Amino acid sequence: MTRAIRWAGVVACLAALIGPASFASAQTYPDKPVRLVLPYAPGGIVDFIGRTLGQRLSEELGQPFVAENKPGAGGILGTDVVAQAAPDGYTLLLMDPAIIINPTLQENVPYDFKKDLKVVSVISSSPLVLVTSPALPAKTFAEFLAYAKANPGKLNYGSAGIGTTPHLAGELFSARAGAKAMHIPYRGIAAAFPDMMANKVQFAFSSITGAKPFTNDNRVRALATTGTKPSSAYPDLPTVAAAGLEGFDVDLWLAVFVPAATPEPIVAKLNKAVAAAIADAKTVEAFAKVGVEPRGTTPAEGNAIVAAEFEKWRKVIKDGGIKQP
Amino acid sequence: MDLWSNLALGLSVAASPENFVFCLLGCLLGTLVGVLPGIGPVTTVAMLLPLTFSFDPVSGLIMLAGIYYGAQYGGSTTAILVNMPGEASSVVTAIDGHRLAQQGRAGAALGIAAIGSFIAGCVATVLIALAAPALGAVALQFGPAEYFSLMVCGLVAAVVLAHGSVMKALAMVVLGLLLGLVGTDVNSGVRRFTLGYPQLAEGIDFVALSMGIYGIAEIARNLEGRDETRAVRTRIGSIWPTRRDLVFCLPAIFRGTVLGSILGVLPGGGALLAAFAAYTVEKKIARPPRHFGEGDLRGVAAPESANNAGAQTSFVPMLTLGLPSNPTMAMMIGALMIHGITPGPSVIRDKPEMFWGLIASMWVGNLMLVVLNLPLVGIWVKLLQVPYRFLFPSILVFCCIGAFAVNGREFDVYVLAVMTVVGYLCAKLDCEPAPLILGFVLSPIMEENFRRAMLISRGDPSVLISEPLSLAFLLAALALLFVLVLPAVRVKREQALQE
Numbered sequence: 001m002t003r004a005i006r007w008a009g010v011v012a013c014l015a016a017l018i019g020p021a022s023f024a025s026a027q028t029y030p031d032k033p034v035r036l037v038l039p040y041a042p043g044g045i046v047d048f049i050g051r052t053l054g055q056r057l058s059e060e061l062g063q064p065f066v067a068e069n070k071p072g073a074g075g076i077l078g079t080d081v082v083a084q085a086a087p088d089g090y091t092l093l094l095m096d097p098a099i100i101i102n103p104t105l106q107e108n109v110p111y112d113f114k115k116d117l118k119v120v121s122v123i124s125s126s127p128l129v130l131v132t133s134p135a136l137p138a139k140t141f142a143e144f145l146a147y148a149k150a151n152p153g154k155l156n157y158g159s160a161g162i163g164t165t166p167h168l169a170g171e172l173f174s175a176r177a178g179a180k181a182m183h184i185p186y187r188g189i190a191a192a193f194p195d196m197m198a199n200k201v202q203f204a205f206s207s208i209t210g211a212k213p214f215t216n217d218n219r220v221r222a223l224a225t226t227g228t229k230p231s232s233a234y235p236d237l238p239t240v241a242a243a244g245l246e247g248f249d250v251d252l253w254l255a256v257f258v259p260a261a262t263p264e265p266i267v268a269k270l271n272k273a274v275a276a277a278i279a280d281a282k283t284v285e286a287f288a289k290v291g292v293e294p295r296g297t298t299p300a301e302g303n304a305i306v307a308a309e310f311e312k313w314r315k316v317i318k319d320g321g322i323k324q325p
Numbered sequence: 326m327d328l329w330s331n332l333a334l335g336l337s338v339a340a341s342p343e344n345f346v347f348c349l350l351g352c353l354l355g356t357l358v359g360v361l362p363g364i365g366p367v368t369t370v371a372m373l374l375p376l377t378f379s380f381d382p383v384s385g386l387i388m389l390a391g392i393y394y395g396a397q398y399g400g401s402t403t404a405i406l407v408n409m410p411g412e413a414s415s416v417v418t419a420i421d422g423h424r425l426a427q428q429g430r431a432g433a434a435l436g437i438a439a440i441g442s443f444i445a446g447c448v449a450t451v452l453i454a455l456a457a458p459a460l461g462a463v464a465l466q467f468g469p470a471e472y473f474s475l476m477v478c479g480l481v482a483a484v485v486l487a488h489g490s491v492m493k494a495l496a497m498v499v500l501g502l503l504l505g506l507v508g509t510d511v512n513s514g515v516r517r518f519t520l521g522y523p524q525l526a527e528g529i530d531f532v533a534l535s536m537g538i539y540g541i542a543e544i545a546r547n548l549e550g551r552d553e554t555r556a557v558r559t560r561i562g563s564i565w566p567t568r569r570d571l572v573f574c575l576p577a578i579f580r581g582t583v584l585g586s587i588l589g590v591l592p593g594g595g596a597l598l599a600a601f602a603a604y605t606v607e608k609k610i611a612r613p614p615r616h617f618g619e620g621d622l623r624g625v626a627a628p629e630s631a632n633n634a635g636a637q638t639s640f641v642p643m644l645t646l647g648l649p650s651n652p653t654m655a656m657m658i659g660a661l662m663i664h665g666i667t668p669g670p671s672v673i674r675d676k677p678e679m680f681w682g683l684i685a686s687m688w689v690g691n692l693m694l695v696v697l698n699l700p701l702v703g704i705w706v707k708l709l710q711v712p713y714r715f716l717f718p719s720i721l722v723f724c725c726i727g728a729f730a731v732n733g734r735e736f737d738v739y740v741l742a743v744m745t746v747v748g749y750l751c752a753k754l755d756c757e758p759a760p761l762i763l764g765f766v767l768s769p770i771m772e773e774n775f776r777r778a779m780l781i782s783r784g785d786p787s788v789l790i791s792e793p794l795s796l797a798f799l800l801a802a803l804a805l806l807f808v809l810v811l812p813a814v815r816v817k818r819e820q821a822l823q824e
Contacts, residue, residue, distance in 0.1 A: 041652075042371025048659065051374075069371075071732060073526035074509070105514060110523070156781055162514035184780050185511050187773065190649055190658075200468055200781050209662055213647030213669045286378070289663045 026265030029089055030063040036092045039078025041071040045209065045290055049124065049254055050094045052286045056277035061269075065092075074163070076102055076109055079257075083111035087261035089270065093117070096254050097165055100310040104317050105163040113257075113310075119302030120256040120267055121274045126292045127227030128169055128205040128250050129234060131220045135199040141224040141243035144203070148179035155181040158192030158204040162322070168313055169205035169226060169250040171320040176245050183322075196220050207252060208233045208291025226250035233291045253295070253309070255302055267299050332454055335681030339689045344384050348686050351388035352693050355395020360403055361727065365532070366396040367652045368731075374660055382664035383679045387686040389660060393653050394446070394636045394687065398694050401438045401629055402705055406431060407720050409540035413531060414632035416762045417600045419539055421617065421624030428620050435702045436566040437574055437622050438629040439695050445582040445630035446691030449637040452586050453684055457641050457673065464590050464642040464650070469778035470788050474798035475591070476771035479598050481802040482605050483760045485809045493756045501764020502771075504529055511773050512780075524736040529744075533728040533737045534765060537744025538751065538758045540724050544717050545749045565702075570622055577607050577623035581630030589635025590642055591650065597766055601759075603631035618757075637687055644672055644680060 036057075038050040047069065054065040070078030075098045085091035099117075103109045111117065130141065138144035148155055159167035162185050174181050184201055186192045189210040195201040197219050205226060212233070215222040224240045225231040228249050240248040256274055258267060277283055278294040287294055297305065338344060358369045370389050377385030397414065404410040405422035418438065425434040467475075480502075484494045507518045508528035519525035566574075581603035588599035607627040608617045617624050640657075642648040647668040649655035661668050666676060673680045708716075728741040751758050782788040790796045 042368055042656070047371060048374070048663075069733070071527070072734075073523045076526070077523055077734075161511060182780060182783075184777055186777075187511060188655070190647075190655065194465055194646075194648060195468055195777075195781075197465065198468055209659070212662065213658070213667045216667045217669050217671055219669070286663070289665065290659070 026263070026269050029266050029269060030061055032090065033064040033066055034061075034090050034092060036065050036067045036094060037078050037082050038067055038069050038094055039071060039075035039081075039098075040069065042069055045126075045207065045252075045292065046094060046096055046254065048290055049287065049292060052283060053094065053123065053256075053274070053277060056280060056283055057273055060273040060276050074098055074102060074106075076106075076111075079113075079117075080110045082257060082259060083113075083116035085259050087259035087263075089258060089262050089266035091259065092120070092270070093257040094123075094254060095257060096252060097309060097313065098163070099255075099257070100306060101163050101165075101168065101313050101317070104310075104314045105322070113306070116260050117257045118260050118262070118267070119297075119299055119306055120258055120270045121299065122253050122255040122295050122297045122302045122305050123274060123278050124254045124287060124292045125227065125295045126208060126252045126254075126290075127225040127231050127239075128166060128252060129208055129211045129215070129222050129231070129237070130173075130203065130224045130226065130240060131196065131206050131211050131215060131222050132203040133196050133199040133201065134218065134221050136202060136221070138223075139221070141238060141240065144223055145177055145179075145244050148173075148177055148181065148203075152178075152180050153182070155179070155202040156184050156200065157181050158184050158186055158189065158196060158201040160189040160192075160207075160210075161185050161187060163317075165250060165252050166205045166207070167322075168316050170203075171322060172248065172250065172316050173205070173240075173245070175316065175319055176248060193220060205250065212291070231291070232288065232293065251309075253305070254292070255306060271299055328454055331677070331681050332685060334678060335454075335683075335685030336689075338383060338678050338682030339387065339686035343381075344387050344682070344686060345689070347380070347384045347388040348391050348690050349693055351391020352395040352398075352690050352697065355392040355397075356399040356402075356694070356697065358392070359396035359399020359401075361399075361723070365731075366393045367656065369396075370653055370656050370660075374656065374663075377660060378663060382661070382666060383682045385660060385664070386657065386679065386683055387690075389657060390640070390683060390687060391690050394633065394690060395694060397633055397636045398439070398442060398698060401442075401625075401632075402435060402698075404539075405434045405438065405625070406705055406708060407540060407716075408543040409720065409724065410535055413535070413597045413762070413766055414600045414628075414635070416535060416539070416597070416759060417604045417628040418625055418632075420604070420757075420759055421619075421621050423543075424618070424620035425622065425625065430620070430622075432702055432706045433566040433570055433622060434625045435705060436699065437570060437626050439698045439702070440566070440571065441574065441578045441581065441626040441630040442633035443691050443695045444578050445585060445634040446637060446694075447688060448579075448582045449586050449589075449634040450684055450688040450691075452634075453638060453641055453687075454681075457645055463587075464646060464648055466794060467591060468792065469774040469781065470792045470795040471798065472591075472774040473771055473778055474789060474795040474802070475598075476767050476774070478798040478802040478805070479601065479767060480764060480771075481805045483601060483763045485605075485805045490755075491809065493754070494760050497751070497756050497758065497760040498764040501761035501766075502768040504534070504761070505765040505768030506772065508769075511769075512776055522736070524734065528769065529740055529765075530728070530731055530737050531766070532731050533740040534744050535762060536724045536727060537741045538748030538761065540720060541741070541745040542748025542752055542758075544720060545745065546752050547713070548717070566622070574622050574626035577611060577627040578630045580606060580610075581627035582634045585631030585634030586638045588631075589638035589650070597632075597763070599631040599635040600628035601763055603627040633691075640683070640687075644668055644683070645670055 036054045038046050040046045050067045054067040057065040070081050079099055082091050082093035099113055138147045157170040189206045192204050193214050214220045224243050225234050225237050226240050275296050278296050284294055369392050400415040401418045404415040404419040405426050408419050408423040410416045410419045422434045480498055484498055509516050509526050516526055584603045585599040604627055607623050611623050639650040642650050643654040649658055658668055725738050728737045778788055
């Protein structure tokens, strides 16, 4: 009798140990609400895209996907929550390039994105747009490039803060164009525009949502976008790569991550649901409103993209000497 | 006349049954989140944003705006009743407002706050209608140097005009400045004073700080008092402000409105600075001045009018320039963009029904808030009759929930606990917490702008005096310092002569 109970206990313990892996089968997944962690405060692009995606995934998979803001430390805190979560597919992360920039830029980042996390899908792409003060004589990207080269050390560029994509894009531009410019960080790119209108700051690589209000009526001048093909938000503008700096590619991508040990069948199921969610006409429309284009990749492609981005930005950070002391 | 036809157009939009309901909904929700600590308008707007996508953009915007200024109303209610300012801008209201509540005049304070806000709202609405483009241009005049000098001026004013010891006020401002520096340095990305806690990388949370220093420290102090001192607080005077109160406060309301309208346009600490400035100005010029800090109705009327006027004029740079003056406005821009409307100078021309509809809805909303809140005053005041042994634990629980809810992490509850100790010590040492809060909120803005100005000028500090506006603010700060020093000099000289 006692032995039977003891054995039952052992079996129960073993079941509990292997349970998460074996019971979280792809057939029944998801059978309870799923958390979608957004490592930023409400109000930004990640928040908006996350909520839109969460809603669509709920419809796809029949369980609520609850968007949860976990802001702090430039996205590190929220990312770490998912890195440490149970690998059962019930904790997802939506994150931007900061996930791979932070570990290069900062000491003591608690997660290792290669070991602790993996990509379900890179869901979207969004280029930045190069905007300049209207006081500059340059009217096209080629003229601006020449102007920047002719005035090394004199120009200032604004960014959304240290280590943000607009900052690194500016750094990449300085390096590629051979025209050193002074980095002026702001808290969010919107704050840089008044100073740009007053020509205190001469240029910036801005998110499309940030730039639109000011470029629509030419209070600042939009010269080029940073993707590999022209942006639907600025169809008339060339890409930086096409207009003079070959291979220049800055993308504010967003990707869905899960803990690295999450079973493949669940990742595959999530990948399919994400693909369906972002192919939906309503999602495309919602994304387009904030200047974001749906992308959608396989997990393997996604991991490769993220790894390549890591190498690219690590080099820019190293060469630009912008790692914090 | 153009103005009237515009306002008429706006009113016709705002008064449509559908928009009326959205406005009411927004105001109600706003009041609610204003009263509840922790859930601020930013969070509420963020959560409701996706909901508004299916609405007409005007209706969505009207509702979101209602949440924003409704929260200003609600925030002052808790500041007055339990000394727990939920919003930075109601910190000043707590000074005299809570004193009044302790004297049994909570009803009068709440009533004046509501009426003052309403009058400010009405005046600000007309002001926006008259001068929106001109007001918008003011915000563009401000570069990094100007902001820095404005902040210097504000902080000096806080020290000069605080009551009690100047040294203590100065110490509190500096302590506030230092607390405000905790977190990641914007220019280098280095973490400062975080003691190794990643949770502090983005600074100390404002809600936890203000609730600790004000709310819980207040409870602690009350608990040491004997029973009879507490009993005073539960005695209820007249629920309504009398006509005499109203006449007494009217000039304060108008001065607060004007200051609030102007400062509200500026990004950063605009609304907060407005409330502080209104209070300090009132304290200097109101006659007779004797009751400030001990429960003067004008000390509630002026900042409340100022923060409400400021809340409304902060829409001006957002709508006319696409410049957000605070996080809620940044979210509004997001909402507009999602509706396919790009904020900027063309909005008034291209979408007059939206622009004027929103402005008129603010007036409608303010009317609603008065109608909603005046009857509520009676209920709120009854809350004070709840025995302390029930009231205190509930406030404590609400503060903890509030601190937790902001970022959803327990760390902020510990911050709350530490700040309670700080607040209690301050109270014991007779140090006013208001200058600390002002320093705390302004220090990141001040530092950022100073360093930005230095980066742009390549390290040349003369830019601070070569920009005329910046120079003007610095001179004003100097003049204020002079005011401070002068009486002291006089007293000293008299003392010297006597000897």
